[in-house]
Amino acid sequence: MEKANWVTIKQYEDITYKKCNGVARIAFNRPNVRNAFRPKTTSELYNAFNDANEDINIGVVLLSAEGPSTKDGVYSFCSGGDQKARGHQGYVGEDGYHRLNILEVQRLIRFMPKAVIAVVPGWAVGGGHSLHVVCDLTLASKEHAIFKQTDADVTSFDGGYGSAYLAKMVGQKKAREIFFLGRNYSAQEAFEMGMVNAVIPHNELEETAYQWAQEILAKSPTSIKMLKFAMNLTDDGMVGQQVFAGEATRLAYMTDEAKEGRDAFLEKRAPNFEKKWIP
Numbered sequence: 001m002e003k004a005n006w007v008t009i010k011q012y013e014d015i016t017y018k019k020c021n022g023v024a025r026i027a028f029n030r031p032n033v034r035n036a037f038r039p040k041t042t043s044e045l046y047n048a049f050n051d052a053n054e055d056i057n058i059g060v061v062l063l064s065a066e067g068p069s070t071k072d073g074v075y076s077f078c079s080g081g082d083q084k085a086r087g088h089q090g091y092v093g094e095d096g097y098h099r100l101n102i103l104e105v106q107r108l109i110r111f112m113p114k115a116v117i118a119v120v121p122g123w124a125v126g127g128g129h130s131l132h133v134v135c136d137l138t139l140a141s142k143e144h145a146i147f148k149q150t151d152a153d154v155t156s157f158d159g160g161y162g163s164a165y166l167a168k169m170v171g172q173k174k175a176r177e178i179f180f181l182g183r184n185y186s187a188q189e190a191f192e193m194g195m196v197n198a199v200i201p202h203n204e205l206e207e208t209a210y211q212w213a214q215e216i217l218a219k220s221p222t223s224i225k226m227l228k229f230a231m232n233l234t235d236d237g238m239v240g241q242q243v244f245a246g247e248a249t250r251l252a253y254m255t256d257e258a259k260e261g262r263d264a265f266l267e268k269r270a271p272n273f274e275k276k277w278i279p
């Protein structure tokens, strides 16, 4: 397969954003603080994910990270909320208002009709750990990836996908261990507990992620979309049902029956649905 030849789409401060052959790559770019996210980061992430979502030529998104740190050469995926941007009432943006909006980013990853792959080159910690959990797939660096939940060290708690959904993934006991003890887990350990799809030699990680994306891109877009939404549905309650049904409605609009319903209304006549109740 051809190697990735990334083209920068937009210059951001806290992230990089590139595209190549149907794949978008969004990467944290604050390696000297272990890629912690501040309000600016989450708003840039949302903006880039939204662009990838809207772009009909993009089928897979990689959520990755630049690095290593120029200070000490350590690799990181993301260390969660920036504790230096955290005031007494929460995370403070440049405008002085308290906001973080990382959960909006999580929801966009979860509900977008495209596969999102977390590419974890190093530390995945706190809210950074939650982000890898909410992605559809996770690939981790064999040598450098470390998974850790520090929420209970800094009085934060991801009560949704980061914890409850994690428990569905690795089991209740293991998820409680991860959160209650806050230990470090290697890529291999994370693989064995079911929250990582593959452990990849570090220098092959990015290229492997691109190849996985190309494999997915060769599949039926409708199948990928409906399978993602079907697997989400049972955990997402009525919102999951709404997202799945929205796509079912889009497919229904493409039938002769739907065309007849629309035409009959516009022509001010009774519709003739031919009454085919196919079981």
Ligand code: S0N
Pocket (backbone or CB within 6 Å): 032, 033, 034, 036, 071, 074, 079, 080, 081, 082, 083, 084, 100, 101, 102, 103, 123, 125, 126, 127, 128, 148, 150, 151, 153, 154, 156, 157, 158, 159
């Ligand atoms: C990542 C860790 C384990 C790495 O340890 P290591 O390798 O020993 O490096 P350090 O020397 O500790 O760090 C290197 C430099 O990077 C800075 N830094 C690291 N992490 C952060 C961070 N999160 N914020 C700010 N700075 C960070 C260090 O300060 C150091 O800088 P210098 O060189 O200047 O000294 C280790 O670093 C670590 O444990 N980091 C903290 C992890 C953490 O607790 N993160 C926050 C967890 N909570 C969240 O993420 C909240 C998420 C969230 O926002 C949210 C989620 C769901 C619902 C709501 C919310 C919400 O709060 O709104």
